[in-house]
Amino acid sequence: MSLQEASEARKARLLALRARKLGQSTEEGTPEPLIGGRNFDPVSRTLKKHTTVAEMEDTVENNVKGLTEKIIAEDEEKRQQELDIFNIAPKRPNWDLKRDMEKKLAKLERRTQEAIHTLIRQRLAAQKGQSDDLVGAMKAQEEQNAANSSDEDD
Template identity: 35%
Template sequence: MEDAAARKARLKALREAAELSARAEEELETGARDEENGADEPENEQGVRFRNYLPRDEELQRQREVGPIIPKFEDPVAKSPTEIDDPEDPLGSIAPKKPNWDLRRDVAKKLEKLERRTQRAMVELLQEEEKRRQAVSEDQQVVLQ
């Protein structure tokens, strides 16, 4: 089954390639006939168009296309900025004082929990250190006696 499908695809590609080459030959023949009949330029010929490039040659500069003229955008918001003159203005107090205030608010509970755990761990470490010091001092007293 797969061999048959692959063969069909190859045959189809060969047919299309043959049709393209036949068309190309016909276009060459018609182009030769037009030149013999006195036609200097084919009707469908598209020259080089310069949209984003300014050539140095003056003849090519004449072929340059000028792009569309885009009107300037006038931002109505930028024209009239709102100035906060009145300290009692409720609109002035909408903006946060610091840009990360909401992050601090959301993380505050987690930080409190971590702070408690940290304090507890520090107390345990200090207690262990104190027990070790007492054990060392007791060992020294036993050795001295």
């Protein structure tokens, strides 16, 4: 088959397709009706009849048919039982107080650690200066803090 013959065959197919799309017959007779869609059976060229789907025996609805009544009955039984106050109250009545205080205690813990470090430094400064009095150690610490703060300002 040459290229010329293939081209003419393709043109003929396209013209036939265009004519069928417009609802015209390929022969010079009555036009073909346009039928298409989900209900059209292309093999028999007729409309499909609606068939009813037989109910399946093993469905979710059949499996849970009595389940809703059972759950409702159990719920009503639980509501009829007397409400126990001990089950509502927390086992530790101060758990919420501890939860609220944790943030504040974290800040205080940091400050406590800083104070402990300061006291240790003062004792070390007192030992280096061979000073037995606490006042001398505190003055040495204040001088050191002042020197550190002046260095930071510069």
